[in-house]
Amino acid sequence: MASASNLPDLSVHDTLPKLLSLHARQHPNDVALREKDFGIWKPLTWAQYHARVRAFALGLLKMGVVRGEVVGLLGDNRPDWVGGEVASHAIGAMSLGIYRDALDEEVAYLITYADVKVVFAEDEEQVDKLLNLGERLPTLQHIIYSDPRGMRKYHDPRLMPVTDLIALGEELHAAQPDLYEDLVGQTRGEDVAVLCTTSGTTSNPKMAMLPAGRLLRHCASYLSVDPKGPEDEYVSVLPLSWIMEQVYAVGMAMLSRMRVNFVEEAETMMHDFREIGPSFVLFAPRLWEAIAADVRARIMDASPFKQKMFDLGMKLGLEALAQGRRSWVADQILFRPLRDRLGFTNLRSAATGGAALGPDTFKFFQALGVPLRQIYGQTETMGAYTVHRGDDVDFDTVGVPFDGGIEVKVIDPDHNGVGEIVTRHPNMFAGYYRNEKATVADMRDGWMHTGDAGFFDKKGHLVIIDRIKDIATTANGDRFSPQYIENKLKFSPYVAEAVILGDKRPYLSAIVCIRFSIVSKWAEKNRIAFTTYSDLSSKPEVYELLRAEVEKVNATLPEYQRISKFLLLYKELDADDGELTRTRKVRRGVISEKYGTIIDAIYDDKPKIDVDTTITFQDGTKQRIRTTLTVIDLLPTKAATAEPVAA
Template structure:
């Protein structure tokens, strides 16, 4: 395969430590990674990566880590996370990434369930999280931190700066110069190397066991569909705990030598992104939606002339896109400058995954000239296994499998061809860690049962509708996908999150969370006084603004899918409250239970709903909220009559 001619022999170099050692030998002076620190880009060559991985691995050996033990990684995306992970594989241990914003209960569960003895914790914030758990982490013996700022006040014997770990490793290297090489030689591709948590809808996620060789082979499969090489730049912004960031920042970075760049802080992400000008980017749908919303929000403050140019450029761009073309005029007056401002000028490839991206948002970026493709997969399948090829991009699909070795089919299909998506390929997970029962439930006869509903269109593209358990049916027997309607709503710059209701009900309703950063700017511009999120979301002017957005979406939907009632929630949905997964998917069961009284009141026909509740913040503080939610009734008569069925 010509596109993969630059790759090493992956049958021989079948683990990440072997590949790092190879690149250090053959390309030692080339840049492998960059990290923004105190405003300066700090580079790591392959020689430096190899030296640090070796010191980490030998240090872990001196700490007593043995094959089969689990090493945790907790913090932001940093080179030390990647190097700590590879070092763990070198000692034939299992790396377990923990989301940096995971709550105490989640961290305690993962560490105790996996008997973690050593954790790489990035900084004081993550160290605090571990120390606050005290005796709830009986197995934890060593906490290795990279950032020493603020650490002088701690005296816990488990704490160790990463410099001490490196010193221990170098001492062992001096005593046994060939030990690390022998350790790397003993690593095997079929040995489990990574425990990757599933995004699931429960508070205690499962851990998929991922062998290193399967990750590497799947990366090669991905590269056959979307080639990358040493000349490519990637900016790592999504959590390294997530399977797709493992595939890109760890797997693809090491397999293809694509340079991986790490931003300084979440707040500087887009600025750092523009400085690198990457050739490839992976964002989650929520981030693509936020960028699109921010662009449209900025136009509120632009001059009338610029607003007209923006509207003209978007109209010309979308019209050309509908014909499968690009508009030179739109590029000249709008898109070229906008791509430059966003840092998208050098993009050769872009992807979205982890959840469905609304077609309106997809079209926005395609018209802009961003070569955006949808990918689809699961943690258990080593991440994505379908993608759009070349110019064969369809906003309503997730494309086709990477190669012939990936089998995808739809089972138990209804008369419209919609059924459950199942898949199998040679590089899937090796089961759930210490959970054979769940493995047997999800893997049947070699096929992974995804729990997603979908079908193949006439072009052979896979179309994802929603989670099977989330597809709803009205009291009139009309089926609908809440996720599809929610994504249409979230194309509005004013909508951060939405939950569509209506299963077994007479009509559809929506709970909407405003996008505070943009709605607050709109309110200030219109001289609307407010204090908090709750206060702003209760303003009549904001309800009028959102009513127009909901009515716009309704015009694009069949009658039976239209929203009859909606309200604006007094807070944002939050992963810390269990309302969203760490990959920002709505946990519908939690929402239905937590806001059950509000939902019942909507369908009871109450125009006003009094709320008296308390919100707990991550820092432990609490805030009492007393407010009244207004239920906007868009179609009072629609609930009384049964609409005409429309084919799915």
């Protein structure tokens, strides 16, 4: 395991290229990365990794990329994505990761804002995205692609296969064999290496400037509480554009030499995951929720005996968990084979972050035997800075701060101790790229103002309530956290997304999106005919199914937080429509504006709401939706007893 005592000396090896050169010298034949391609896992040793990065870096140099410029990265998680990033740092350039599913407008904004000249684009899909933007990318001079499939039909002069880039680099290396190491030696830890986009709630995210040395020192702080080493296996599935995947797949991997594995396709992720059997996993809450929902969906198709065994195992497991122990019987009849089925057998550490994970989902995986911990942080703080320690796991908290001078406090608390969470530590970001105004607004006297509301419990654990701007108050003066209730709803296998309404209204209501893959299976099993998502979500039988799920959640909530009405939306919430961030957080402002007519109709006590709208798919095709939404009354509603609370 990697501990502070056996990590590389970060006062000397303070950048990613320096660490890569170190490992290539000391451990040339050890496997650094693996990628699954055409069903075969292909390893890349530290020596091969180093040689490829060297060729990339010298190739970029020969193409005219200079210190201080920005190199873009667009595509799925691949070794060449990481290699392009480290190569950019080696010549003093900054890397900018762009989410692979970013819309054209987002891509155009980021590339033009940062004056990007060169983009590593993985394949035809990403190349198409860049070429279709045409004159909207005036700074873009070179597009380097790794996957040649489908590329023969293109003749744009900016296109270059990665093999040509490597040839350029090797030619320069042959002429000047010491040049690359000289360049690496000139890299400095305090130079900005990564521009990492914030998740944000607008279509134009800010870019946090992350110096290499600070990133690595923060990763070392993380390793002090969650050690990793060369024997550890990690499967990289979350977008490399996200700060926490940068921490794990790039920073911590380069420090601890844990092996990073890249799956073949998103569709094969869980199969590939199981083949590797990683010792550590980082999933976003939405993925944990999806896995839990999928397990429940599979149980629906199981025999009555297996269903009874599942129910018994979960009952025994959750009872044991509540007593701070594990159930041997539950492990034998359910959890051990289920862990194997999911690829969790070898897990020694597991984490979730990026958004809140509902306590019910958390308990499900803890009972299963997954050593799940919640982490909390922001892009600006190099990702997470709190985590649960050892067995001190609390489902309602995000743990305690890391070691290494990390300070967290709650300011302006109310009578319950709830206030804004602020933090500072030695390794935070260096400000927002070309946006001093935003830097000054978020960083005050060295403290990062997170915009999150929370408090410390009696054990010193940090509890996150919600975004301050999202904490709502009913017209009767009752405060509630929409996110908390939404997470409880999403523990249901039938619920994909939910939006809780009620701010300045007399009661709470909900807009619910069904989990189509599971509800469609349920409908087929019950011989309910349907055609599309919209058609299925309007079926009376589906409404009754979801009514039971919402009522289950209501039974666990205080009376003033219970949902009085709900409806099933005619479409899924989508990041491409601006309704979710790229890390799958609800953009409440967009929801309020886009579905304002529907929301008003709910609170006007209309039992039916007619909808006639058009939705646009990612490929540009459009579909007209004409349907009627049914508003389900769960609880009697009454007018507000107090004046509406001021905004």
